[in-house]
Amino acid sequence: MKHQIKYFILAVSLCLGAMAGSAVAEDAAPATKKVCVDAQGKDGKPVIDPKTKKPKQNCREVKIHKKHEGTAVPTKK
Numbered sequence: 001m002k003h004q005i006k007y008f009i010l011a012v013s014l015c016l017g018a019m020a021g022s023a024v025a026e027d028a029a030p031a032t033k034k035v036c037v038d039a040q041g042k043d044g045k046p047v048i049d050p051k052t053k054k055p056k057q058n059c060r061e062v063k064i065h066k067k068h069e070g071t072a073v074p075t076k077k
Helices: 004-025
Strands: 032-038 057-063
Touching: none
Parallel strands: none
Antiparallel strands: 032 057
16 A cells, blocks of 8 residues: 555656646747748759749748767877
């Protein structure tokens, strides 16, 4: 009986910890930037919009990743 209570308390605490961790992760949205590239046809040439006479563009939102700085690689002697 005592073991069942210990396991129940352990399970409840793990569930509460998981919910608290997911709430923190939702608040911190990753930084994004908009990246646009000219659309190309099958022949490899840019597709021109007939109304504006400018090339069509495909745009996306891309996450910005942090660059991790490390230690320098030692040179062999």
